[in-house]
Amino acid sequence: MGEHTGYYVVRRQAVPEVLIKVVEAKKLLESGKVRTVNEAVEEQGISRSSFYKYKDDIYEFHDTLQGTTFTLTLQMNDEPGVLSDVLSIIADSGANILTIHQSIPINGVANLSVSLQVLNESASATDLAAAIERKRGVHKVQISGRGADIS
Structure with a gap:
């Protein structure tokens, strides 16, 4: 057996809504559509504390042939x-x-x-x-x- 990585792959429907909104808020910030965390969380309808609690732990999975x-x-x-x-x-x-x-x-x-x-x-x-x-x-x-x- 391989080493335990601490990562899981789950279907979007199983992910709590707050985590999906954190990902969306991160996308807004990265794209420049909003300039501040306040703007991003307000647009997504989540609290700043939720954003900061989960922002480093949730990432969108990209299945790509480019690596x-x-x-x-x-x-x-x-x-x-x-x-x-x-x-x-x-x-x-x-x-x-x-x-x-x-x-x-x-x-x-x-x-x-x-x-x-x-x-x-x-x-x-x-x-x-x-x-x-x-x-x-x-x-x-x-x-x-x-x-x-x-x-």
């Missing part, structure tokens, strides 16, 4: 070569970088957000995150913004 999309967020040292090493690991895995954003370093540590597309034959998201986290100068790696199953 799996997800975002890695990293904390890493602001030192020559660390970002280059991270990007090399991503390239070697066969993943495609869709977006990348690095914050201005504070106290020698930068935050990096990389949105990726992993094709079926390339490494899994969890393997990729683990490989990056083992790299010198990388403190923390989290997988977020899943577009599909990442195992």
Whole structure:
């Protein structure tokens, strides 16, 4: 048996309405149709507390032949070569970088957000995150913004 991931796939009809509205509110924010969380939750008829309680735990499942999309967020040292090493690991895995954003370093540590597309034959998201986290100068790696199953 495989390792327990803590994820379930359920039909939309089995998902509580509040969770569907959280997904819809996230879509409104991502699309730019609304500018604030207040506007998004008001349009969906849910509370801000419900939005914040569930926003990181519910994602719409995308079944696509183009692979799996997800975002890695990293904390890493602001030192020559660390970002280059991270990007090399991503390239070697066969993943495609869709977006990348690095914050201005504070106290020698930068935050990096990389949105990726992993094709079926390339490494899994969890393997990729683990490989990056083992790299010198990388403190923390989290997988977020899943577009599909990442195992």
